[in-house]
Structures are given as structure tokens and as C-alpha cells.
Amino acid sequence: MRSKEEIVKNWLPRYTDTPLKSFGEYVLLTNFTNYVQLFTE
Structure with a gap:
């Protein structure tokens, strides 16, 4: 099994x-629209 x-x-x-x-x-991984904007607020 791989690590x-x-x-x-x-x-x-x-x-x-x-x-x-x-x-x-x-x-930074995102999975929905506007996540980066919300993350910075």
C-alpha cells in the first residue's frame, strides 16, 4: 500500500x-465558487 x-x-x-x-x-485547495474571496475576509 502506498503512503x-x-x-x-x-x-x-x-x-x-x-x-x-x-x-x-x-x-490552497477550493471546491466552490468564491472560496478565495471568503477565505480572505
Whole structure:
């Protein structure tokens, strides 16, 4: 069975088509409209 770390290392590049080294220290995942706006308020 794969570890959570192995799954995440594969998940981000696979779904975003972006290499891991291009991500910053934090990633904000959203699943509904206007989440970023609500998050900043």
C-alpha cells in the first residue's frame, strides 16, 4: 500500500500538469465558487 506522501507527490503533478518544484510551501485547495474571496475576509 502506498503512503499518503507517495499519493500526494503523484496527485498534484497529475491533476495540475505542473511539477512539484513549481509549487510554493502552501497550496490552497477550493471546491466552490468564491472560496478565495471568503477565505480572505
